[in-house]
Amino acid sequence: MKKAAMKKALWRGLSSAMCLTLSFSIILGIVLEANAAAIDTYLGTTSQLLSSENNEENPLYDKFTPPAELLNEDGTGNSTALIQAAIDLGRREAAEGAVLLKNENNTLPLASGSNVTLLGIRSHVPLIGSSFGVKAQGPFINLEQALSQNKTDFANTITTTVNTNATSREVATEVSKTMSSWTGEEFDFEGAGFNVNPTMVEIYDKLNETYKHANNENPEEVYNANEPSIADIEGVNAGYKDSFVQYGDAAIVVVGRPSAESKDFLPGGVGEGSEGATEPLQLTTNEMDAINLAKEVSDKVIVLVNSATAVEIGDLKNDPDVDAILWIGFPGNYGMLGIADILCGRVSPSGGLFDIFPTYNMSAPAMQNMGKMYYTNTDELITRSGGVLGFTPGSYVIEAEGIYVGYRYYETRYYDAVAGNGNATSPVGAYASTEEWNYANEVAYGFGFGLSYTTFAFEMQGEPIFDITVDEETGAPNAYATFNVKVTNTGSVAGKTPVQIYGQAPYIAGGVEKSAIQLLNFEKSNVLQPGESEVVSVKVDLQYIASYDENYDNGDGTTGTYIMDPGMYYFAVGNGAHDALNNIMVAQGMDQTKMVGTGNAAAVYSKEINEDFIAKTLFSVSKTGYEISNQLPYSDWNYYQPGEVTYLTRTDWAGTFPKTYDNMTLTNQELIDNLNGKTYTLQTTDDTSEVLWGQDNGIQFYEMYGVSYDDPKWQQLLDQLTLEEAMYIFSFGGPSIPGAESIGTVETYMTENAGNGVAVALNASKDPNAPWAIPTSDVNGNWHPQVFGNAPLAASSFYPELMNELGQFTGIESLFTGINILWGPGLNTHRHAYNGRNGEYYSEDPVLSGVAAMEFAIGALDYGLVAAPKHFAFNDQESERGGVSPYMTEQRAREVELRAYQIAFEATKYDTEDFNAGMRGLMTSFSKIGSIECTTSYGLMTEILVNEWGFIGYAVTDIYDDTDLWNAVLNAGTTCFDTRGQSGFYTSTTLAGCSLFQKQVDGSKLSTDLLQGDLNLQLKLKEAVHKNIYAWSVSHLMNRYNATTHVENPITWWRAAYYGLTGVSAVVMLLSAGMYVMACTKKKEEM
């Protein structure tokens, strides 16, 4: 009896145990399948495989291929050549982009064989990427190595990153490697040939065991620079100064500030690790002590500024014992080689600053309104929640500085100060003096400024060539001026230089605000030998000197358009904005004794522009022929609650210098409704029979390669889609994108981050069938392509060809990794230096940013990669980035932030008579524009983006953004949602089953029936899907498709594991249950 009871207990217990494991394995299976795409990415497995025959009739991989030099003879990928090419390009990016700000007594370059001491913990642990976003991944070349060695030590130099503390969420405490190990090849390089003081290297290595700095870090709202003190150094090695004698040819100090997404620096936000500084971008006591220590080492003191933003280095500029300052950005994995090239004189620096460097960043008018501000009555009036990402409702920022952002403020105020206009010299807004506002005190280094080891003279060669025509049919303007600038190397060494063309439009007091100087375009000279000259042609789109007058009466019931006020226009070349402005001021005969610096009238061209030459409203029609008028009235706080915000004006700098609007109260009902997302009403009774779905037209996706967007064949293809398929494509825009059986597409992992390379390891390609795909067995297989410098470094090169080359190389990376849409590069303009994400965005200037992004994207498209710049638009700060409302004038929106995107999207440089070039992707912003989400702004997403600029392509939301506004997002013209993590469409991920879309602000839930009665949205859906599929069709996705394409589902190891667990559990459970029943039965019989 006892034995029988024990048997019963055993079988019963085993049944229960197996019930638990069965349940667990089922749960595990569901979780894994729903997130299969993400799991494949992280584990390097392949759940779905496109399979196609490849023969003469149905060729594959014939549309986009990597360059032959990166392939082996048999067409397979050559990882060695790829990495070597990345090293070479990364090196050139840094050499072209680093900016020499000071070089007294020709301190730089240093002679080969110099014995140098590196100081500052950033010399040992430099910032080369961001902790999140554009992270520098994998093995890298350190500064010490670049200066003194000739072969990589990748096995021992893998980038590190700081991880945010998972519990406190505040202080970053953990440092980890970005990859576990490097067992691939090592590469030879030519270093600077210096001898580096090993004592200090060892000391900083030891100190970093406690300081825990990393190569990828993030800003903090309370920032700790954590530079070790002199006492710390002594604590490791009291005799460290003994080493200075041997390594005293020069001292190189590195100071840095991090950049990454999700956090800003905040005013006054300094912690104990930033002692001596009152602001996060000021140098701390310990950093200054390191610089002072350098003065003990050598009479040659060189400071490298390792940042993505303006560090306050005015004191260093004025310190006679600091001989040289070189801004190096975040140079990426191999950029230290380029920095070494500059330091040893192999390359003469040729970069120009991406942003102005004020002496105090807080002096920017934008700094009066940034960070975390909330409506006083949010709790009472804002009913819309912060969404699945938990954003805080009710945050805003008033951009009261108007158009005076970055150098536009400092240079324009400088101009007015010299001219005696607008109370410009009033101390209001001055930080360096209580007596007056003075440019020399307020600015350390101007936008676009950069020194070389040689000197250059610039001279306008004759009259510019004007090309001004108007399309008779549409009224679209074509207005360019090509400036021929003679550049002469007047120094003693070879070098190259940016050629920057700036402009000044006539300002009328009380009229439309105008910057006294603005960049119009740029090129870069070739390397010129001493005495050599080159005429560099720079083509300027005159639209960018026009001003947006939001009060202009268009005479058709609309207001607002671009205008060219009649008057004298000035165009100047210069070493940065300040130099160009000085040139103009000299040409205008202004009082040179009041100027900061000198000018040269020969570098200026002036032109009286009136109706006979360029009509005032020439630019009131866009290049697409669309009439331009106000589209973003809701961007301005005063639109709702008039008179509550005063915007900065040149007419009265002192009286209108922004106050801090940190206490705004919502009273206007339209404003409140907009903030609550009530911007679209779903229709339920429309007759939608005119919209065709599910037709049988016999066209497949693979046939659409090379078919122009307006070809009728597209309509036939789109009509084949079912409504449900179209809704899937709109709802799930990446990284995994659903297939559509009706047109022969299959679920595909298409998209990834970032801007400094593609965020997928080489051996984890999403296109493993590609002939050049690197196999997992490849010795360099775990190389990660995110290796390039940050965006400001690329921008500072002022070198369009390099920008294009960076895009091309990223396109090549995308072929190797099987990603055909890149969520990048970053294209927002820098509103101020405290934006934590400045490292991902190019510059404060829209022309520099726009050209950089355009070149990148056009270059990427050469290899079939659709670059989707982000974040369209107005991601002006990371603080409360999710849904913050930036309020601004439409003039500000269009002339600064949107102009960058306009340049990139129009890409007129690459237009030909037969081809309208353009970018084919973008990602929208978490942020609103005024009270309206960017994703739901019809004015932004359709009127401006599509109708004015002619954008055709994939326009995806940021991750999980505005999923509660599905209808309004579709209505606005956004083409899909970023739903990272979702996969298994039609099975584990369904429209009705996806929790992201089940809580719409209007009370509806996403389902296949949602649009049955809404004609407008069905039409918009078809358009959105058209744009998405068109973007796919111009990408290297088409390499994989032909008439035989189908999908296969290989059994991955993790799938096999849960299948096995499920099967074994089920079998054992059933057996156990059976045995239990038998034991029970037997017992009864015995009874």
Added chain:
Amino acid sequence: MKKQGIAFYLNGIAFVLGIAGLILTVYSSKVSSDNALQNLPMLIAGGVVALVLVLVGMIMPNKMGNHDPISAVAVLAAIALYSYVFGQCILQRVMLIAGLFSFNSGNTAGWQVFYITIGAVACLFVGAIFLVIGSFCKSVKTVEA
């Protein structure tokens, strides 16, 4: 009432953990409406049925003796239902958790949901483990006639 065996007490603990897990499940759904569980009524129903089944598993051996079929089936079903509830909690929070540990670390409401979810899952999972262990053990010490 017969003298209770170890399974009775293990099931009792599982019952308490089940109540705690269910309360935390509901709480995790109420903290932030954006992270509410889609099918909360179903989960509550499943959880309540599971608790009743655990009670059945505790009481029936007093009437039918150790390892009786009714309590065996009840416990088996309770384990499945406990798993269903904590499985749904995990399944519906995967994206939230992935975001918290990467780009969305500043989501304070999300972290709150995460910690409560962890609590709920832990209670229900440990409860299920106790039910499994209890299945191997006697519920009553008296030997049935």
